Amino acid sequence: MLMPRERATRDKVTSLDVAAAAGVSQSAVSRVFTPGASVSPKMAERVRKAAAELGYRPNVLARSLITGRSRIIGLVVAYLHNQFYPEAMERLSNALQAEGYHVLVFVAMGRGPEVDKVIGELLDYQVDGIVAASVGLSDELFTRCEEAGIPVVLFNRGHADARLSEVTSDNFAGGRKVAEFLLAGGHKRIAHISGWQGATTGRDRAAGFRAGLAADGLDPVAEQDGMYKREVAADVAQAIWEADRPDAIFVGNDHMAFGVMDALRYRCGVSIPHDVSVVGYDDVQAAAWEAYDLTTVRQRAGRMVEATVRMLLAQIEEPERPAEKIAIDGPLIVRGSARVPEDWNARV
């Protein structure tokens, strides 16, 4: 069989092919596909027609090489068990797509060397910016990105370094809101199963919560780290229940709160909110499911993502722009997992 290969016919069509077909120069083709370039209407039309016939589309990679921008954003994420992240990720991807960017995903579970390898790969792809939604990114990431001139925005994550941009919810205010709500509900023995205390989100929520209690002269009856892990939080809840008999528990995020509720109900035989009130943080979709009906502080994922995209693109446009830290306020969503103060509706 000496037939010429079929595949030859479908070889890549380049701007040169289009130029030839349209009888113009290659640069003309390029300009037609470069927004803001100087092209006459008739030229544009001829080229577009030829391009359409040949099925031509500009090669983004080649373009990136010369413009120095890949229009790729690196997203570093740890795990996706916590529903908040898939939710945010979907929004982020959509928002960036609308701006002509795309998301390259990097899953980096651990900390340390594995993470550093990922960082290297991130830079290899010449990403224009990075959204870091993973705890445990070594500080080296930031210095290397700084050196490479790649803007980084921390999503739902804080960092002491002022040169780092970040978008979070107002975790301190959120924690305090929960305290005020529980106090108004007449709770006296209030416990806290916190988010991981190695991260600012967990610490700030806890701090705000304690501050809120302290305003009424109260201390948490118990406080333990749930590590943002369902199973850990569930075990802790059981232990706290048996040891301290709290009348309310504030859990550092919804994902853990579901585990806590299950442990209380099915292992301890506790009725929620009759015996104990439970409040979470995030307002993921499942919080509204009847099985949990969880009172929780909403993180406005939409606005957080919007802010993230805005900051990131601004820094890409204008590299010298100073870092910015944004905390977005979120309302307490009152549902059925915690006793509601009598006069709550009147108050709010």
Added chain:
Amino acid sequence: MLMPRERATRDKVTSLDVAAAAGVSQSAVSRVFTPGASVSPKMAERVRKAAAELGYRPNVLARSLITGRSRIIGLVVAYLHNQFYPEAMERLSNALQAEGYHVLVFVAMGRGPEVDKVIGELLDYQVDGIVAASVGLSDELFTRCEEAGIPVVLFNRGHADARLSEVTSDNFAGGRKVAEFLLAGGHKRIAHISGWQGATTGRDRAAGFRAGLAADGLDPVAEQDGMYKREVAADVAQAIWEADRPDAIFVGNDHMAFGVMDALRYRCGVSIPHDVSVVGYDDVQAAAWEAYDLTTVRQRAGRMVEATVRMLLAQIEEPERPAEKIAIDGPLIVRGSARVPEDWNARV
């Protein structure tokens, strides 16, 4: 201020810089970083040293331009509400990272023109392959990818076209297993709230289920499309309960099953599994949560992802390789949401 810009110092370091620093040619540098190229050990060492000092890393985009492979895999996904997808996505990304590939995410909710735009962008990035986990990808995707010579693997999705590779669980067998289990449990009035009947997953599960019932001469007492949407399924469940009083319901996936259970319990006051058994499909993490404790057919996400990656990479290596359709068997995971036949343990 006529100071030279600080930024100048951090300008990109290229293979030429490394070559100069090491006193060798640029091609030598390239070879050192190209696995399988011919380089002497001493050369390799000199170059690596210089590279390390300058902080050089090869530019993946430039490399892609010349090799014609980007080492980017496009992942097209619809929504991430169904936990099965984040779970699978995390695995997929990890598996591909291990092979030196990375995932570029495309969220395409709807069908039709929006999707086609996304397809265009996908091709613009010169992805080496595509994993399609979204329903409603127009057939045009496939023809265009075929033309462009880009392999596509459908993940958890079927398609009549034999030229398309796909990885699914064995949906027919899974549906039948559920039927057998429910029959063995002595259920007589069995309903089905199916996955979207526009997709093969939904249809196959339903067909297998019906076949299983038919083996015992039974028909579903009711059968309706839940569209893979929680709210739709919940409403349908309520309607079916009120109209048909089933003693068991097989729901087309876990995500809907949770909604169904909530509707039955909290709207209809039904006790599960005492009044009615519920069985799902997927075995997402939440299925094991005590609140649902859902009996369900496991989709082995790990194996499905593994197969997907294997097939995709194989087709990238060897473009003429024929398409392959794989259905991975998954066990029925017996939990507490459905009555368990007396002799079940003996049987299995």
Added chain:
DNA sequence: CCCATAGGTGCATACGATTGCAAAAATCGG
């Protein structure tokens, strides 16, 4: 000790686009 062979290395080109510059064409005012 010499020649055939294999393995390393450098030169130069190619990948597919963007973009500064200069020439050509179109526009405009007088």
Added chain:
DNA sequence: CCGATTTTTGCAATCGTATGCACCTATGGG
């Protein structure tokens, strides 16, 4: 209708790397 602008267009260089080819250097066998 002509000269001065302004707009279009083409030419050619460039981005950072991979790779065919030719050349050079060891190596080993006879």
